Amino acid sequence: MNLTPTYNLNQPIDRHNTDSSKWRRYGDDVLPLWVADMDFISPRPVVEALHRRVEHGVFGYGDTPAALRLLICERLERLYGWKVSPPELFFLPGLVSGLNLVCRAVGILGDGVLMQTPVYPPFLTAPINGGRTVITTLLQERNGRYEVDFDAFEQAITPNTSLFLLCNPHNPVGRVYERWELERMAEICLRHDVLICADEIHCDLIYNGHRHIPMASLSPEVAGRCITLMSPSKTFNLAGLGCAFAVAQNPEIMKRVQSAAAGIVPHVNVLGYVAALAAYREGQSWLDEVLAYLTANRDYLVDFIQEHLSAIATTKPEGTYLAWLDCRNAGIPGNPFRFFLDQAKVALDDGARFGPGGEGFVRLNFGCPRATLAQALARMREAVEHDR
Numbered sequence: 001m002n003l004t005p006t007y008n009l010n011q012p013i014d015r016h017n018t019d020s021s022k023w024r025r026y027g028d029d030v031l032p033l034w035v036a037d038m039d040f041i042s043p044r045p046v047v048e049a050l051h052r053r054v055e056h057g058v059f060g061y062g063d064t065p066a067a068l069r070l071l072i073c074e075r076l077e078r079l080y081g082w083k084v085s086p087p088e089l090f091f092l093p094g095l096v097s098g099l100n101l102v103c104r105a106v107g108i109l110g111d112g113v114l115m116q117t118p119v120y121p122p123f124l125t126a127p128i129n130g131g132r133t134v135i136t137t138l139l140q141e142r143n144g145r146y147e148v149d150f151d152a153f154e155q156a157i158t159p160n161t162s163l164f165l166l167c168n169p170h171n172p173v174g175r176v177y178e179r180w181e182l183e184r185m186a187e188i189c190l191r192h193d194v195l196i197c198a199d200e201i202h203c204d205l206i207y208n209g210h211r212h213i214p215m216a217s218l219s220p221e222v223a224g225r226c227i228t229l230m231s232p233s234k235t236f237n238l239a240g241l242g243c244a245f246a247v248a249q250n251p252e253i254m255k256r257v258q259s260a261a262a263g264i265v266p267h268v269n270v271l272g273y274v275a276a277l278a279a280y281r282e283g284q285s286w287l288d289e290v291l292a293y294l295t296a297n298r299d300y301l302v303d304f305i306q307e308h309l310s311a312i313a314t315t316k317p318e319g320t321y322l323a324w325l326d327c328r329n330a331g332i333p334g335n336p337f338r339f340f341l342d343q344a345k346v347a348l349d350d351g352a353r354f355g356p357g358g359e360g361f362v363r364l365n366f367g368c369p370r371a372t373l374a375q376a377l378a379r380m381r382e383a384v385e386h387d388r
């Protein structure tokens, strides 16, 4: 690990006038700590590789670089002992496309799709878009962390349930599931003939003391019943470049996903490939620095809330740069998202959009310079104190 910082992550970067969704939606007087991208510059090798590609000046149709397929397979084996071969990868412009495709590729119209809430909102809409129904169970907060309610999980499965959408690390609650939890979820799914789609987009953003385990790496049996969705986009802050991939080791499932995509889902753009390749090849030292920075941001945030916003409850994220704040007992009038937007000029994500269990919560993105985070928290504190 590179111990001397080479990136100045403290330095705020002006993202106005860059077509940033995060920075455009709420006007110039609002600090945006919502949507999941970070306010950090990407790894230098990525920026340089993009420069070289742009200089070439010809941007015709692309094709997945064989080197990227190999690099990803090598990475999955190195990090997780998970053996994947290049044809078992299917490239997509984003994970949300992947979630929607998988909902259409698995089962039949009207089938149930199981998920645990609160959860990333497109989980709730993907089944509906594909003519399926949504089945939810609640994650349970116990002793400062969210846990799977295995009884409710199993009881929610009906003969028409064909798919379980797993989010690991779990957005928004920041859990990184342990092996035994994954094994138990997988065992239940396999016993009930439920396929698993594992959204593991946050898999590289894991804090000390925790370890990401891909669901499909548990065993060949699980791999044969699992589609994994991953991407360098959260890891290296490349969300706007649209390069993601699905891993399906069951050829029948791969065929179904590919035919659901045919003619509808566009190819990954050439710059997305260039960035992904450079990031996986040369981005690790940047990632080490960013993880150290995010760890300090996370701890700053949790301490600040305990000290100055103590009526708000939160858990310490094990992964992701997202914090899930329980404002239900904070005496905040109305919807807390609205309150912080109007009174503090801080844009968060409205917990109500994350399905059952989300009402009264907000999600805060701490992937930003410390000064931005500190300013947002100070504004939130002032708004809450002013309202007393």
Ligand SMILES: Cc1ncc(COP(=O)(O)O)c(C=O)c1O
Binding pocket: 035, 036, 093, 094, 095, 096, 097, 120, 167, 171, 199, 201, 202, 231, 233, 239, 244
């Ligand atoms: C769990 C999860 N899945 C998928 C996405 C979005 O993926 P993409 O931008 O590749 O569609 C996000 C972004 O926040 C996410 O948190």
